[in-house]
Amino acid sequence: MDATASHGASSSLPLHLIVDETLALVSPLQQSFQRAQRHCFGDSAPGEFPLAANPSIVLHVLTSCNLDPEDLAHLEASKVLKPANFPPDFQLSMSELAALDMCQKRAIFKPMSGHEKELFKQRCGGSWKLVLRFIMAGEACCRREKSQAIAGPGHSISVTSSGAVYTFGSNNSGQLGHGNLEEEWRPRLIRYEPTMATLMVSSNIIAVVVAAGAWHAAVVGKDGRVCTWGWGRYGCLGHGNEECESVPKVVEALSGIKAVHVATGDYTTFVVSDKGDVYSFGCGESSSLGHNTVIEGNNRHANVLSPELVTSLKRVNEKMVQISLTNSIYWNAHTFALTDSGKLYAFGAGDKGQLGIELVAQQSERGTPERVEIDLK
Template sequence: MDASTGGTSSVQYHNIAEQTIASLSPPPVTYQRQQRHCFGNVSPGEFPLSANPSIVLHVLTGCNLDAQDLAKLEASVTCSFFRQPAHFSPDHELSLSELAALDMCQKRAIFKPMTLEQRQDLKQRCGGSWKLVLRYLLAGEACYRREKSQAIAGPGHSIVVTSKGAVYSFGSNSSGQLGHGTTTEDARPNLIRSLQGIRITHAAAGAGLTTPKLVESLKDIFVVQAAIGNFFTAVLSREGRVYTFSWGNENKLGHQTEPSDVEPHPLLGALENIPVVQIAAGYCYLLALACQPSGMSVYSVGCGLGGKLGHGSRTDEKQPRLIEQFQTLNLQPTVVAAGAWHAAVVGKDGRVCTWGWGRYGCLGHGNEDCESTPKVVEALSNVKAVHIATGDYTTFVVSDTGDVYSFGCGESSSLGHNTAAPDEQGNRHSNILSPELVSSLKRVNERVVQISLTNSIYWNAHTFALTESDKLYAFGAGDKGQLGVELVSNQTERSNPEMVDIDLMT
């Protein structure tokens, strides 16, 4: 196309020398390396980035660069183009990197409904940078399946949230915990009709429910996650604040409450001004994955029995305290899990750390010793982990290839290892002291993305495996119908995964 007849060309090309082919074997050509600058130079043929920075902004946002990549652009000592104000709306003082981060934040579902004031408040909590806000939002999406389907293995009953926000429940119902307004046990997944018309994004399972009711005390708090720790409940707000209630009057979470106090109270101490991306609760303790300018870190608070708080002792902590061992291990935590008596973390590099009470081999170190600080599971050194789940003396690890490993207490077949022959003591449910591949899940030919297992000391455990194609498999204890699968006569558990008849795409 001739630029002279098609309008004004925005880019002109100069000095494109014509070359002829002298022979089939031309002599080697020596090229002169030219120094390029973001703002161009006097040499013809240069296209200065400053001529149209909107194109650069489009490339930065279109490539979905993460916060670390954007920070590297501004840290470059050879170019000030990415550091200086870009003079674009909505804030003319923001650099291109900051504008790109803000643009990508605005694409996140959790960020869209926030008011301008709420966004600015989150920005200040994250260190005053949109790049750090982006890192916070991405970290939250990575550590749990926000905006996607999920399964929760509760104490004797189960809850399933579909990708469109519908909620199903099944299993034990002696206290009305299925939420259907009855106390009738049911092994079939049934829709909780009182929640129809409300899009649910996250669920946690405790002992009782009867019929779902709005928690009036949380009405003004945008909650993105909940965790139940036997005698208390914790919730995480969209802005990264942690609230707890029903803990009792022993000042165990940084605030003094009465046993009858059901009002949520903010978690005080070190996490007051640090945004939290994930919470996990075990037996009377809480873990918080926090996002700081220096990187990701883990805080713990509550009961220290068995060393499960990770501070090198078994003493209780009344306020959140940083677990310093991860700095020593040079490990950046990305996902945290809290079992009843032990805890685990997955690092950015795929390493797995466990600590706490090591009974039945639930720490995966080949023994039943306790560990009062996080310790790398060496048996998984050739596995890059992306997800972890813990229960009552049981642990599951999901690798980046979708393989699943489990270890710990083998009771009720909840580990997924089919032990057909009894051991020397006549027990068919042998404990696993080191991580073993769950071959029964390997045979379903589905890539597993999430594991959920019972995290209660009062019930035999059952386990759910959710696959990439939104198929749900269940195994373990099923005597109350909590597997969502009908069992044959006299059968109380399933050692092999069986697919639950439920459509998670609805």
């Protein structure tokens, strides 16, 4: 049937036979001119593609597609991008604006002042794409973004999926973190006092890891800061003294460390950094802190009031990811360190065989880590 025979019937012509009548009816010179006008960027003159007059559409596309900094860098490297002439910085290219927009959506970036953001940018190399890459790398290091419940001796800690911390139970040493010594029979939200400990600071600690000792507690924030509170006996809070802290306090000695894991014992605390280094502080009884050994010429039972790098684990040349220790400083206190390759190291008291390694005659503890013959990978 001829396509022109009836106006009521739909055409069955293949799509590749349809002619672009708009261009077919004009001269080749006019065709070239019209095609030249069909581009996305430039001055918003009549005949141009609407994106030129609405750069926010391009920005929305770039930011809503979850592009990573490398994608934005490849986009910018593929062609010379002129300043987008778009707020908040009219000199930024579209890829830089997209990176800045994605940074603005991060909870850790929002509370920063304009000066802090600019300083952050300079420290990251002067590019918002590098800032975004830094923030995303930090987010990737957070291994826990789910609810948790920790049963401590006499008190309990619960963490919501959004990082809010609730405590309840015994509070004779301020271990609930509410600024008093009153017991709580119902879960009560901990309200943090903001502390400018690092450049990436927010008004609240967003907890991702929590640990409850007998008389103290600790959390690791999403930005890598460590807060401790409760009874500081033997220096287990890491603040350089043995004072009690009834509200969470940032461990300033770890301000240059991005923590990813924390573990607490009776009067001991261990922190693991994103690089796999281990820091410990508190009571050194039974050599369970892993440093100040006889080999180093010091008293291996000495108390440590501020975080110290566990050099004995550093010498293992393995990245540590988790620490587990007994909730007692007396008699049988010991510690396990797990590497990312699944190797297990033990140190501390081993008189009951709890280290999983054989001690020599008359030996009841081990001050340096020794590998346990088990593969946990």
